[in-house]
Amino acid sequence: EYKEIATPSRTKEILKQHGFSFKKSLGQNFLTEPNILRKIVETAGIDTQTNVVEVGPGIGALTEQLAKNAAQVLAFEIDDRLIPVLEDTMSPYKNVTVVHNDVLKADLVGTTKEIFEQELPIKVVANLPYYITTPIMMHFLASDLDVEEMIVMMQKEVADRISAKPSTKAYGSLSIAVQYFMEASIAFIVPKTVFIPQPNVDSAIIKLTKREKPAVEVIDEKEFFKLTKASFQLRRKTLWNNLTHYYGKDEQTKEWLTKSLTEAEIDPSRRGETLSLEEFARLSNQLEKNRR
Numbered sequence: 001e002y003k004e005i006a007t008p009s010r011t012k013e014i015l016k017q018h019g020f021s022f023k024k025s026l027g028q029n030f031l032t033e034p035n036i037l038r039k040i041v042e043t044a045g046i047d048t049q050t051n052v053v054e055v056g057p058g059i060g061a062l063t064e065q066l067a068k069n070a071a072q073v074l075a076f077e078i079d080d081r082l083i084p085v086l087e088d089t090m091s092p093y094k095n096v097t098v099v100h101n102d103v104l105k106a107d108l109v110g111t112t113k114e115i116f117e118q119e120l121p122i123k124v125v126a127n128l129p130y131y132i133t134t135p136i137m138m139h140f141l142a143s144d145l146d147v148e149e150m151i152v153m154m155q156k157e158v159a160d161r162i163s164a165k166p167s168t169k170a171y172g173s174l175s176i177a178v179q180y181f182m183e184a185s186i187a188f189i190v191p192k193t194v195f196i197p198q199p200n201v202d203s204a205i206i207k208l209t210k211r212e213k214p215a216v217e218v219i220d221e222k223e224f225f226k227l228t229k230a231s232f233q234l235r236r237k238t239l240w241n242n243l244t245h246y247y248g249k250d251e252q253t254k255e256w257l258t259k260s261l262t263e264a265e266i267d268p269s270r271r272g273e274t275l276s277l278e279e280f281a282r283l284s285n286q287l288e289k290n291r292r
């Protein structure tokens, strides 16, 4: 009788058989609840017309469920001790390729081109290593890889920040960096009790769907992201305080800022966290037009 990898008894068996010990520094918290894994695959809508990129397969708990549904699965794993384990646990699944590499150093476009045999929509599905959640998200967003959807598990607190709306406590430059490219929503919450070892916090599955085009039109993307970052630097302060803190307090700069804020119809006494993506885009575009 076949037991899924994610069942607690099979997980323990695999760990014991390979003498595996968890490395906290690599964010190793393995899922041991097959129902949650099935729910992730369902939320992601994985079928035989989808190629999947996974980050951090661990011993293959999620990889197995993906392999059963997807066309192909490409999984990046940094821990060399897990490579022989995965060779063993993934042997029944011919559509899985494990690449031993730090995902942050991986050439995503090159590797997917090499591994995926058919040109199908690509989805990223992962239970992310929590110590580098944001860098991994940024690595995918900044790459030229055409990702249709990301269905990823992370600390609930980070998921809240990514999906936050203006004027909420969680809203910040991360919300904007992600929502500029993707539509974000929290799919469901996962209690910390279904992992071994148990993390300190609850997790959430976030679903990100790529927009046909960015949420707002900006003249200069780099300057737009600089502006949003600058606006959240001093959280308790006004937009004006933040902007002069970042761009400078000399008369010429102040004139430039005042003119642009007026033309964008944004009150400088507001807090940065009250501005919507549209308002940040309007301000960024005025700043570009009025460049000194």
Ligand code: SAM
Residues within 6 Å of the ligand: 026, 027, 028, 029, 030, 031, 032, 055, 056, 057, 058, 059, 060, 061, 062, 063, 076, 077, 078, 079, 082, 101, 102, 103, 104, 127, 128, 129, 130, 132
């Ligand atoms: N997918 C498995 C599961 O759900 O049970 C394991 C998830 S565990 C939270 C995170 C995994 O990411 C670990 O296997 C860890 O070794 C791996 N990992 C950590 N840093 C990584 C990196 N920079 N690149 C690729 N994998 C990484």
